[in-house]
Amino acid sequence: xxxxxxxxxxxxxxxxxxxxxxxxxxxxxxxxxxxxxxxxxxxxxxxxxxxxxxxxxxxxxxxxxxxxxxxxxxxxxxxxxxxxxxxxxxxxxxxxxxxxxxxxxxxxxxxxxxxxxxxxxxxxxxxxxxxxxxxxxxxxxxxxxxxxxxxxxxxxxxxxxxxxxxxxxxxxxxxxxxxxxxxxxxxxxxxxxxxxxxxxxxxxxxxxxxxxxxxxxxxxxxxxxxxxxxxxxxxxxxxxxxxxxxxxxxxxxxxxxxxxxxxxxxxxxxxxxxxxxxxxxxxxxxxxxxxxxxxxxxxxxxxxxxxxxxxxxxxxxxxxxxxxxxxxxxxxxxxxxxxxxxxxxxxxxxxxxxxxxxxxxxxxxxxxxxxxxxxxxxxxxxxxxxxxxxxxxxxxxxxxxxxxxxxxxxxxxxxxxxxxxxxxxxxxxxxxxxxxxxxxxxxxxxxxxxxxxxxxxxxxxxxxxxxxxxxxxxxxxxxxxxxxxxxxxxxxxxxxxxxxxxxx
Amino acid sequence: xxxxxxxxxxxxxxxxxxxxxxxxxxxxxxxxxxxxxxxxxxxxxxxxxxxxxxxxxxxxxxxxxxxxxxxxxxxxxxxxxxxxxxxxxxxxxxxxxxxxxxxxxxxxxxxxxxxxxxxxxxxxxxxxxxxxxxxxxxxxxxxxxxxxxxxxxxxxxxxxxxxxxxxxxxxxxxxxxxxxxxxxxxxxxxxxxxxxxxxxxxxxxxxxxxxxxxxxxxxxxxxxxxxxxxxxxxxxxxxxxxxxxxxxxxxxxxxxxxxxxxxxxxxxxxxxxxxxxxxxxxxxxxxxxxxxxxxxxxxxxxxxxxxxxxxxxxxxxxxxxxxxxxxxxxxxxxxxxxxxxxxxxxxxxxxxxxxxxxxxxxxxxxxxxxxxxxx
Numbered sequence: 001x002x003x004x005x006x007x008x009x010x011x012x013x014x015x016x017x018x019x020x021x022x023x024x025x026x027x028x029x030x031x032x033x034x035x036x037x038x039x040x041x042x043x044x045x046x047x048x049x050x051x052x053x054x055x056x057x058x059x060x061x062x063x064x065x066x067x068x069x070x071x072x073x074x075x076x077x078x079x080x081x082x083x084x085x086x087x088x089x090x091x092x093x094x095x096x097x098x099x100x101x102x103x104x105x106x107x108x109x110x111x112x113x114x115x116x117x118x119x120x121x122x123x124x125x126x127x128x129x130x131x132x133x134x135x136x137x138x139x140x141x142x143x144x145x146x147x148x149x150x151x152x153x154x155x156x157x158x159x160x161x162x163x164x165x166x167x168x169x170x171x172x173x174x175x176x177x178x179x180x181x182x183x184x185x186x187x188x189x190x191x192x193x194x195x196x197x198x199x200x201x202x203x204x205x206x207x208x209x210x211x212x213x214x215x216x217x218x219x220x221x222x223x224x225x226x227x228x229x230x231x232x233x234x235x236x237x238x239x240x241x242x243x244x245x246x247x248x249x250x251x252x253x254x255x256x257x258x259x260x261x262x263x264x265x266x267x268x269x270x271x272x273x274x275x276x277x278x279x280x281x282x283x284x285x286x287x288x289x290x291x292x293x294x295x296x297x298x299x300x301x302x303x304x305x306x307x308x309x310x311x312x313x314x315x316x317x318x319x320x321x322x323x324x325x326x327x328x329x330x331x332x333x334x335x336x337x338x339x340x341x342x343x344x345x346x347x348x349x350x351x352x353x354x355x356x357x358x359x360x361x362x363x364x365x366x367x368x369x370x371x372x373x374x375x376x377x378x379x380x381x382x383x384x385x386x387x388x389x390x391x392x393x394x395x396x397x398x399x400x401x402x403x404x405x406x407x408x409x410x411x412x413x414x415x416x417x418x419x420x421x422x423x424x425x426x427x428x429x430x431x432x433x434x435x436x437x438x439x440x441x442x443x444x445x446x447x448x449x450x451x452x453x454x455x456x457x458x459x460x461x462x463x464x465x466x467x468x469x470x471x472x473x474x475x476x477x478x479x480x481x482x483x484x485x486x487x488x489x490x491x492x493x494x495x496x497x498x499x500x501x502x503x504x
Numbered sequence: 505x506x507x508x509x510x511x512x513x514x515x516x517x518x519x520x521x522x523x524x525x526x527x528x529x530x531x532x533x534x535x536x537x538x539x540x541x542x543x544x545x546x547x548x549x550x551x552x553x554x555x556x557x558x559x560x561x562x563x564x565x566x567x568x569x570x571x572x573x574x575x576x577x578x579x580x581x582x583x584x585x586x587x588x589x590x591x592x593x594x595x596x597x598x599x600x601x602x603x604x605x606x607x608x609x610x611x612x613x614x615x616x617x618x619x620x621x622x623x624x625x626x627x628x629x630x631x632x633x634x635x636x637x638x639x640x641x642x643x644x645x646x647x648x649x650x651x652x653x654x655x656x657x658x659x660x661x662x663x664x665x666x667x668x669x670x671x672x673x674x675x676x677x678x679x680x681x682x683x684x685x686x687x688x689x690x691x692x693x694x695x696x697x698x699x700x701x702x703x704x705x706x707x708x709x710x711x712x713x714x715x716x717x718x719x720x721x722x723x724x725x726x727x728x729x730x731x732x733x734x735x736x737x738x739x740x741x742x743x744x745x746x747x748x749x750x751x752x753x754x755x756x757x758x759x760x761x762x763x764x765x766x767x768x769x770x771x772x773x774x775x776x777x778x779x780x781x782x783x784x785x786x787x788x789x790x791x792x793x794x795x796x797x798x799x800x801x802x803x804x805x806x807x808x809x810x811x812x813x814x815x816x817x818x819x820x821x822x823x824x825x826x827x828x829x830x831x832x833x834x835x836x837x838x839x840x841x842x843x844x845x846x847x848x849x850x851x852x853x854x855x856x857x858x859x860x861x862x863x864x865x866x867x868x869x870x871x872x873x874x875x876x877x878x879x
Contacts, residue, residue, distance in 0.1 A: 196837035199848040214869070359635070385869025387836035446856070471849060484849045491837060491852035494869040 001025060003090035003097065006104035007083035008124035009041075009068075009075045012285050012325075012332025013249045015120070015127025019069040020080055022087035027063030033084075035068030038284065041075045048085045050111035055157040060092045074330050076284040078108035079118040082134065085109060085157060086164070099164040104130040106139070113157035117142075119251035122244055122258075125149065134160065140173045141258035142248055145241065179256040185230035189402040190223070193389040197224055200384045200492050202406050205231035206413035207470030208424030209463075210318070210340040210379050212303070214494070215386030217350050221343035224386075225299045228341055229265040230403040232296070233411050239295045242335055246287050246294055263339075264296035270305040278313045278336075280325040285332040290317055293338045303344040308371045314340070318379050340379070344372075381426070381463035383494045413473035425466045425473070433462060437469040442483035450490060464489045510592045511582035512536035513613045516543070518581065518716040519569045524728045526565075528612040529557035536594075540578065546570035581716075590617050590690045590717060601712075603627070607735045608761065611714045617690045618710035622657055622681035626801060629659040629737035629758075631730075631751045632666025632744045637776050638834060638865065638872055640744035641669040643768055646875070647741060648673025650794035652680040656801070659683045659736045661729060662698055662705065666743045666751075671705055681709030683736060687729040689719035712736075727753050734758040739800050741791055743768045745779030752779065764800055766791045771833055817861050826854040827863055827873065834870040 005020040031045045045066075052059055066084055068075050083105040089095040106124055107115040117138030118124075125133055125143050132150040135143050143151045153173040154160040162168045191198060197213070201224055204211040211228075213221040235243060243260040254260065268277060268289040275281060279288035290298055300306060317323040321337035348368050349359045360368070377383075417425050420436050428436065439447060447464065450456045456464060467489035468481045477485070513536040517527055530539050533551040542549065546566055549555060558565050585592060593599045593614050601623045604610045628651050630644055648658045648670035658674035660667040662684045674682040684705040688694040690713050693702050705711055712732065715725060730750070734740060734757035742765065745751040758765050766789045770777020784790055791797055819827050829835075829843040841851055855871060858864040865874045 193842055194838045195841040196848055383869070385836060387839055387870075389838070449860070475849065484853045487852035487856045488849040491848070491855060 001091060003087040003100060005083040005087040005090075005100055006128065006130050007080050007106055008104070008127050009073070009079060010077065010120045010124060010249060010284070011073060011330070012279075013120070013123055013246050013287055013291070013334055015123040015125070016073055017127050017129070018073075018075060018080060018083075020083040020087050021067040021069060022084065022091045023065045023067070024060050024088070024091040025063050025065075029061045029063065031064045031066075033066045033068070035066075035071040035075065036073065037068060037075045037080075038077070040077050041068075041080060044078065044081050044084050044109075047078070047081055047109045047111060048088065051081075051109040051113045051157055052085060052088070054111060055113040055161065057089065057094060057157075057161070058092070060088070062092075064088065064091075077118055077120070079106050079120075079124060081109040082107035082115060082160075086160070089161070095161065095164055102130055103132045103134065104128045105134045107134070107136040107154075109157065115154050115156055115160065120245075120249035122146065122241075122248040126245070137174045141176060141254070142244075145244065145258050177256055182255060182262065185262070185403065186223075186226050187230065187403045188227045188406055189400060191220065191227065191400060193400075194220060194224070194386065195400070196492075197384055197386055198400055198406075200382050201228055202231065202410065202474065203467060203470050203492065204228065204339065204341070204382055205406070206410045206424070206474055207417070207466060208339050208426035209381040209467055209470065210426075211342070211382040211384070212377075212380040213341070213343045213384055213386060214346055215343075216345060216388065219386035219388050221386060222301055225267075225297075225301070225341045225343055226265070227403060228299075228339070229263045229297050231407050231410050232263045232339075233407070233414060234261050235263060235295055243295045246291050246335065250287050250292055252292065262296075264293055265299065266293040266296070267299040267301060270300070270302045272306070272310065274307075274310045274313045277310055278317065278323050278325065279332070279334045280327060285325060285327070285330055287334045288323070290314065290323060290336045290338055291334040294335045295337060296339070298338040298340050300340070300342040303342040304348075304368055304371050306371075308373065311371075311376055312373055315373075315375055315379065342380070346385070378457075378459055378463075381467050382492050384492060385494055409474055412476070413470060416473045425470045428466055428469070430462055433465050433469075436479065437465050438480040439465070439486070440480040440482050443468070443481050443486040446483055446486045446490070455490070460493070464493060467492060507537070507578055507582055509536040510594060510613075511578050511585075512540040513594055514585055514592055514716055515540060515573070515576055515578045515581045517613045517714070518576070518719070519543070519572050521565050521568055523724065524609065524611060524714055526554075526557045528609065529554045531594075531612045540573070543569045543573045584717060588691060588717060590615050591620075592616075593620070601736070603736050604732070609731060610735075611732060613714065613716075615690050615713045615716065616710055617706045618708075619681065620710055622683050622710040623736065625655060625657055625680065626803075627657045627659050627683065627736055627738050628797060628801070629733050629740045629754065630666065630670035630743060631660060631733065631740065631754045632670075632742055633746050633749050633751065633776050633779070634663050634665035634667075635746070635776060636665040636669070636744045637774060638867055638870075639774075639832060640666055640768075640770070640776060642874065644669035644743045645673035645676070647743070647768075647791070647794055647797065648682075649677045651797060652677035652682070654794075654798065654803070655680050657681060657683050657709070659685065659733055661733060662686055662702060662711075664695055664698070668698060668701055670743070671701060675701075675704050675708065678708075683709055684711045685729055685732045685736065686711060686713045686721075687715065687725035688721035689713065689715045689717045691717050692720060694721040726750065730754040731757040734763060735761060737763055739763065739797060740765045741768065741797060742766070742780050742783060743791075744770060744774075744776045745783075746776055747778040747782060749779050755783065764789070766797065766800060768792075773833070816863060819858060819861065819863055820854075823854045823858055826851065827858055830855075830858070830864050830871050830873050832873050834867070834872045836869055837871070840871060 003022045007018050008015045009018050108118050115136040117136040121139040122142040126146045134152045137153045137155050140153045152170050163170050240259050266289045277288045317336040323334050323336045325332050347360045347365050468485040471485045471488045533554050644666045652674040657680050660670045682705050693699050730753045734754050740758045742751050755765050767780040767783040768791045829840050859866050
């Protein structure tokens with residue numbers, strides 16, 4: 001009369017085990033789902049009923065109560081369908097209770113009894129402790145990434161029932177899809193000239209420093225930004241799993257093999273809302289673009305066109321590497337460790353720069369500059385102003401170094417960072433800087449001069465030291481940091497006034 | 505208490521739709537007090553020059569004047585002016601600036617803040633675009649400073665860009681009181697961001713305006729303002745101007761008065777120098793340095809060929825190539841790196857040293873060579 005089935009649901013990007021309790025008893029025929037289901041989950045009763053009837057099973061004309069425990073956690077999506085259906089069959093004595101032991105079920109049901117994969121299968125399966133898990137064919141790749149469970153893949157309810165009854169053996173999981181080669185990432189060799197911008201890109205990749213590119217249209221800002229992921233090393237397995245979980249939850253197609261090995265690159269349009277950028281939503285909490293770019297690159301093109309309030313939402317996650325979203329109905333924490341690259345025009349008419357071609361009124365320019373709050377600008381340790389490449393550069397036959405050559409240097413620099421106990425120099429704490437990045441006499445003098453001239457703030461100083469350390473890493477120089485390292489870090493950091501009007 | 509004619513002229517200048525031409529025609533036809541009475545009566549003006557200035561829309565203009573005049577108390581207007589530091593002069597009075605007396609379109613009422621004596625000496629107008637380059641602003645600053653140092657008053661419009669830079673230069677010399685001509689009332693600082701410059705010019709020199717107290721900087725006031733700048737100048741120097749920019753209005757007004765216009769040549773790649781290069785193509789005299797202006801004024805250029813000693817420490821031998829590569833046009837880090845072929849860490853040090861020694865100025869991500877005076 002009572003059956004308890006194991007399954008899981010999503011809380012943010014984490015899986016959460018759920019016990020599905022199905023109770024069938026005499027009383028007025030009816031079907032109730034309790035335990036904080038969301039709308040999709042509540043509709044399970046209609047899907048389960050149709051699927052059972054389509055599969056030739058009996059529907060109990062009795063009172064059916066389904067409880068989803070723990071009752072305080074909101075259950076989202078259709079992934080509990082399969083567990084409810086199996087629990088109902090057991091509670092109605094159509095299946096043997098033994099088939100629920102040491103086994104969990106995860107999948108959505110179609111009205112014809114088809115079993116389908118749900119978004120977020122990977123974190124859900126990861127949260128389950130049962131040794132055997134029944135999933136839809138489509139979830140096998142993600143399920144095998146976890147690697148701890150025996151995975152049973154079924155395509156429809158009839159097959160599942162027969163397998164549980166022992167009438168047939170468990171079907172073979174479908175063969176993994178043929179690996180198709182990933183499209184090649186854009187190569188840095190395509191960029192003609194622009195040695196300073198290329199170098200800034202290399203430093204950003206090696207040290208994980210956020211990068212702001214300012215320049216008129218045609219200066220190649222977007223082209224450069226798209227080449228940044230190609231300079232980053234492959235994700236180590238734990239990071240790859242983190243990224244894959246998030247993409248799985250968001251329903252973004254995963255690469256062949258299921259694991260995201262290359263750093264993701266996300267470039268939301270500047271019309272993006274705050275929720276789409278940082279995550280949230282009214283029903284299910286969905287990860288935002290900043291989480292989809294976790295361990296990869298978040299590229300904000302036309303930074304000046306984003307709504308200022310949306311941009312200010314990015315400040316906290318950029319600092320902490322996670323974003324905590326709180327809504328009335330739920331709370332969630334999404335990972336959000338990104339390398340932020342932003343591009344913007346120097347002014348609204350985009351003709352700005354020192355050539356005197358800007359047509360903006362000083363007021364319009366001030367408004368444009370104000371869109372970018374000082375604290376956000378402070379997060380960018382690399383700020384590079386780009387001019388259009390000169391004709392000679394464009395016509396030069398030879399491109400610069402290829403991505404592979406630069407990526408090799410980046411790998412070595414990151415290895416040095418790893419020896420300091422961080423992934424990249426950007427993660428070094430203030431305290432560590434004094435130990436790992438001492439300044440020699442010339443560099444100290446230089447920094448002092450920049451502080452005195454008002455070119456640097458306290459926070460800016462740490463940023464410059466981190467960048468200078470990355471510059472030294474790229475050159476395979478050992479600390480202490482010398483004058484040239486600090487010179488370079490300062491050259492790659494335009495003072496914030498560069499956005500203000502150049503007029504008088 | 506009988507009010508002076510200036511009180512009625514001030515009240516007339518404050519009427520709506522009262523531009524310089526209409527004001528001049530009305531005050532040309534009748535004495536200020538009488539003209540005010542006529543406006544109050546609202547009857548048609550018999551004088552042909554007033555009718556011409558009123559134009560086809562005359563009746564509506566007069567109606568607007570009359571309703572505004574009925575709501576205006578001349579005595580309180582006069583009191584308000586008296587309470588401020590702003591003075592007013594009318595043509596025909598001894599205080600009225602001499603260069604404007606014989607002008608083809610003299611301001612019918614002229615307000616001033618500061619000492620009108622600033623207008624007594626030689627005067628050069630320095631005008632140009634608001635959207636100038638750092639080079640342009642530097643040249644304007646340098647010309648303003650060196651001319652002022654030689655006792656020549658700088659006339660300009662206090663706008664952003666070239667205008668402001670020229671006046672800052674003149675103030676930096678601290679030698680000759682500058683003359684500012686503005687398009688708003690003398691208690692309405694425009695552009696608001698120039699408050700400090702505005703105060704400094706009024707303090708050490710004089711600010712002039714045709715607009716009464718409280719007048720907003722309406723668009724039509726600026727061409728009228730430019731005509732006064734041209735009328736006050738012995739020579740007009742255009743430092744940087746976009747093609748057919750606002751400076752051309754000053755140039756046209758100078759041409760109407762037979763006043764010499766000179767232009768500072770600029771690069772053909774510099775959009776802000778198109779206008780000045782067009783002026784040079786028309787055959788205007790170029791301004792290469794302050795001596796060219798002094799010669800045009802008929803003053804001897806004693807400084808020509810005198811190589812000024814550069815007070816800056818000479819750049820390191822290794823940095824010279826970088827200095828050459830920076831050039832006098834703003835260049836990005838990328839461009840300098842391509843020109844020198846040096847690696848960025850190497851280049852960054854050289855540029856920082858040049859900046860520290862003031863051979864190069866850095867603005868945002870752009871580098872530009874500077875002359876000894878910082879211009």
